[in-house]
Amino acid sequence: MVDFAKEIERRQHQAKQVITELFNYYGEAVCTLNYVEDPWRLLVGAILAAQCTDERVNKITPALFERFPGIPDFAEVTPQDIEPYIKSCGIFRNKAKAIQGSAVMIMHEFDGAVPQRQKELLRLPGVGRKIANLLIGDAFGGQAIVVDTHCGRISRLMGFTEHKDATKIERDLVQVVPEEHWTDWGHLLVAHGREICVARRPDCDRCPVVNLCDTGVEYLNRAEQSAAESAAAQVGDLL
Numbered sequence: 001m002v003d004f005a006k007e008i009e010r011r012q013h014q015a016k017q018v019i020t021e022l023f024n025y026y027g028e029a030v031c032t033l034n035y036v037e038d039p040w041r042l043l044v045g046a047i048l049a050a051q052c053t054d055e056r057v058n059k060i061t062p063a064l065f066e067r068f069p070g071i072p073d074f075a076e077v078t079p080q081d082i083e084p085y086i087k088s089c090g091i092f093r094n095k096a097k098a099i100q101g102s103a104v105m106i107m108h109e110f111d112g113a114v115p116q117r118q119k120e121l122l123r124l125p126g127v128g129r130k131i132a133n134l135l136i137g138d139a140f141g142g143q144a145i146v147v148d149t150h151c152g153r154i155s156r157l158m159g160f161t162e163h164k165d166a167t168k169i170e171r172d173l174v175q176v177v178p179e180e181h182w183t184d185w186g187h188l189l190v191a192h193g194r195e196i197c198v199a200r201r202p203d204c205d206r207c208p209v210v211n212l213c214d215t216g217v218e219y220l221n222r223a224e225q226s227a228a229e230s231a232a233a234q235v236g237d238l239l
Helices: 004-026 039-048 054-067 071-075 080-091 091-109 129-139 149-158 167-176 181-196 212-239
Strands: none
Touching: 004 167, 004 181, 039 091, 039 129, 054 080, 071 091, 071 129, 080 091, 091 149, 129 149, 129 181, 149 167, 149 181, 167 181
């Protein structure tokens, strides 16, 4: 029978080690969206990043913000006015509606400033827990775990969760990841997922946390067993 208290304690120790090793490998982990410390620009970038790369978003936002410098500028136009600037980001009509709708709500209900509490952020069109947590952690200096595809996938591989639902993954992670590193956790796993633990071809041989990952330990055990079997076969051939 599993002792859940001891299992949580073990995973907490594991998470701390993972964070230390990933910091040693990647250095400071930061948001990959360009937003010049402006919560509104981060919010817009996060909405645009749905089903789109951060690199693509960063390429189109300069022209977008040159045309619409601030929240009032977005609120005073129609979604159709925004669409030409974001077409290359995919599902651009829905994103334009969300951005314009968020601008209107912020102007009318939040005195022209992006709200800082999760409950209020979740009221904005196009904003779910992922974007709300991103704002809390990167724009407002709080701590929140952003569960994107990299975070969810790698957290499962490491053994910190068995779930695919983002809310359940976040629930599992907040139990084991130190609160002072909730925001770092998402950024570190994005960096790791892009460089080494790539979805289609994870490079366990280069992984700095392979011995701290449930899947990585299985990989090491298989490699060790295969090497032993190969060595035994070579000895057999010599006899």
